[in-house]
Amino acid sequence: MKARFPLRCPVWNNPLCPRLSGLLDGGLHKARVQSGPEGERLYSGRVRVQGERFKVFEAQVEQQLLAAAAPLQKEAGQLAWAAQDSVVSRTDTTRSSRQAARTGAARRRLVELNCELEALIRQADCIVEEALSQANSYLSVYAKASRFAVLEQEIPRLSRSRNFREIVLIPATLVKGG
Numbered sequence: 001m002k003a004r005f006p007l008r009c010p011v012w013n014n015p016l017c018p019r020l021s022g023l024l025d026g027g028l029h030k031a032r033v034q035s036g037p038e039g040e041r042l043y044s045g046r047v048r049v050q051g052e053r054f055k056v057f058e059a060q061v062e063q064q065l066l067a068a069a070a071p072l073q074k075e076a077g078q079l080a081w082a083a084q085d086s087v088v089s090r091t092d093t094t095r096s097s098r099q100a101a102r103t104g105a106a107r108r109r110l111v112e113l114n115c116e117l118e119a120l121i122r123q124a125d126c127i128v129e130e131a132l133s134q135a136n137s138y139l140s141v142y143a144k145a146s147r148f149a150v151l152e153q154e155i156p157r158l159s160r161s162r163n164f165r166e167i168v169l170i171p172a173t174l175v176k177g178g
Contacts, residue, residue: 009127018141018142018145019142019145025046025146031147039153042154050158057128058128061128065124068120069117075113139158
């Protein structure tokens with residue numbers, strides 16, 4: 001079973017003309033290298049805006065991930081009761097075998113749901129990582145054009161603020177029983 005990410009997934013778009021923007025900001029002295037907690041870095045309004053846009057993008061991807069996972073979580077919650085219900089009747093073997101079969105089927109379905117949810121998380125991670133690399137490449141081109149010099153350590157870099165792998169959608173104790 002292949003999990004599908006919703007079609008309304010946000011798309012990352014860099015602003016146009018990073019070199020021209022960098023040249024204009026460098027010529028108008030809007031971009032400057034300053035000392036900060038990370039060392040010598042290029043500071044500019046465009047760098048700050050790009051960082052804020054990326055944080056908003058991350059939050060949108062996380063909301064889409066949680067919206068796509070909600071029906072799967074609901075089904076997993078319903079199956080959790082069936083998977084935990086392992087009371088075996090000792091008097092009637094037919095009833096106990098049917099109940100054991102239902103419990104086994106519920107546990108197998110929980111494992112399938114967990115795999116689908118992990119696939120959704122991997123897709124969200126890939127989307128955010130791709131956007132992060134595009135945003136950092138934009139900042140690199142912008143920074144090099146704004147300073148009229150070769151920059152290496154001064155180029156600002158965005159980093160992720162969220163880790164989707166830390167989101168627990170189905171408790172591991174329910175999945176291990178399968």
